[in-house]
Amino acid sequence: CTMxxxxxxxxxxxxxxxxxxxxxxxxxxxxxxxxxxxxxxDHKPNLGDEVTRVEANGGMVKNVxxxxxxxxxxxxxxxxxxxxxxxxxxxxxxxxxxxSCMPYVATVSLSPREQFVILASDGLWDVVDDSQAMKIVxxxxxxxxxxxxxxxxxSIGRSKLPQAAADALLKRxxxxxxxxxxxxxxxxxxxxx
Numbered sequence: 244c245t246m247x248x249x250x251x252x253x254x255x256x257x258x259x260x261x262x263x264x265x266x267x268x269x270x271x272x273x274x275x276x277x278x279x280x281x282x283x284x285d286h287k288p289n290l291g292d293e294v295t296r297v298e299a300n301g302g303m304v305k306n307v308x309x310x311x312x313x314x315x316x317x318x319x320x321x322x323x324x325x326x327x328x329x330x331x332x333x334x335x336x337x338x339x340x341x342x343s344c345m346p347y348v349a350t351v352s353l354s355p356r357e358q359f360v361i362l363a364s365d366g367l368w369d370v371v372d373d374s375q376a377m378k379i380v381x382x383x384x385x386x387x388x389x390x391x392x393x394x395x396x397x398s399i400g401r402s403k404l405p406q407a408a409a410d411a412l413l414k415r416x417x418x419x420x421x422x423x424x425x426x427x428x429x430x431x432x433x434x435x436x
Contacts (some may be wrong), residue, residue, distance in 0.1 A: 249346040251343075252324045257360070258351065259278075263356070297313055320333055326347075367427055370419035370420065
């Protein structure tokens with residue numbers, strides 16, 4: 244199975260992948276969290292290639308109150324991402340677009356090791372890293388399955404799992420004081436093997 248991901252901006256996609264079991268016992272496997280596999284790029288303006296592109300088109304990347312932003316002397320808009328939909332003012336500067344709508348595209352081969360995908364805005368990722376997100380979702384999975392991640396869940400438990408995981412991630416971002424918009428979607432991957 245293959246998943247294609249395309250993104251612009253700072254919304255991130257992270258796949259939760261079961262660790263390779265090797266010679267690990269089933270109980271140890273249940274107690275381990277998934278490993279994060281990031282399948283998108285946060286288009287922050289201070290990334291090397293993004294700085295080069297912005298500056299080549301006459302713009303600047305400046306740190307404004309601790310946040311890197313794309314700026315241009317003739318524009319009142321300062322944007323905290325270097326790729327985005329919209330933001331016309333930063334796309335129509337005479338020297339060329341400072342903000343691109345060209346997405347990052349990834350193709351990921353999926354196997355039954357891949358358990359879920361988290362799609363979330365930077366309001367989550369500013370305060371929760373990929374590994375912490377795996378732990379939060381893993382805790383929800385263990386609660387729903389009585390200690391197991393995935394295969395022995397009832398259909399009722401499985402149907403509520405994505406929302407419970409998204410709610411837990413949202414709650415944690417709020418507890419940690421996120422100052423940005425927080426949108427979280429969790430898609431659980433079900434494998435008939």
